Amino acid sequence: MLALAGFPNLLIVAMATGLVAAAGWSRVWGRNAAGRISWRDAWLKAGVITVTAIMLIVYLPARVLQTTTVANFSRPVQDLIATVIWGVALLAVIIGLDHLRKARRV
Numbered sequence: 001m002l003a004l005a006g007f008p009n010l011l012i013v014a015m016a017t018g019l020v021a022a023a024g025w026s027r028v029w030g031r032n033a034a035g036r037i038s039w040r041d042a043w044l045k046a047g048v049i050t051v052t053a054i055m056l057i058v059y060l061p062a063r064v065l066q067t068t069t070v071a072n073f074s075r076p077v078q079d080l081i082a083t084v085i086w087g088v089a090l091l092a093v094i095i096g097l098d099h100l101r102k103a104r105r106v
Contacts (some may be wrong), residue, residue: 057089
């Protein structure tokens, strides 16, 4: 049987994240008027961007290194895998921010 450690906590976090995302979807992804954005919207967008960047750049490579498949590799190979994942995630964040800027969403 597959044991899912911490599954209830993960489910609660996923449900809370879904509710917050549904409530703030239009605020976060809405287009900005020329030079006009409320402080609430600016903080909300900054929070979403920060959490997304942390999840992609920090959390994802750490979780990949903890998998049994990657843990069986030698240390230099693990470092290479983590570095590639980190670099791709960083590039995705930078490209995503540029795309959002061009679309006048941030």
